[in-house]
Amino acid sequence: MSTGGEVWIALGAALGLWTALSALRRGIPGPVAVIRWFAQSWLGRALALCAWAGAGWHLFCQRP
Numbered sequence: 001m002s003t004g005g006e007v008w009i010a011l012g013a014a015l016g017l018w019t020a021l022s023a024l025r026r027g028i029p030g031p032v033a034v035i036r037w038f039a040q041s042w043l044g045r046a047l048a049l050c051a052w053a054g055a056g057w058h059l060f061c062q063r064p
Contacts, residue, residue, distance in 0.1 A: 015031065022030035029037075038044035 018028075019031060022028045022033075039048075
């Protein structure tokens with residue numbers, strides 16, 4: 001397996017562990033709460049706009 005595959009497996013395992021811990025303990029915010037906070041924050045919206053612009057640049061402007 002490549003290093004990239006191992007990274008994706010580790011990210012998936014961490015996300016699963018975080019989801020399970022947030023369901024068991026009330027003090028830990030879950031992924032949905034973090035996404036909701038990120039979407040309501042001006043910083044989150046600005047970062048999402050930058051990510052959207054970067055993806056569009058690489059998708060449409062970097063064609064050979």
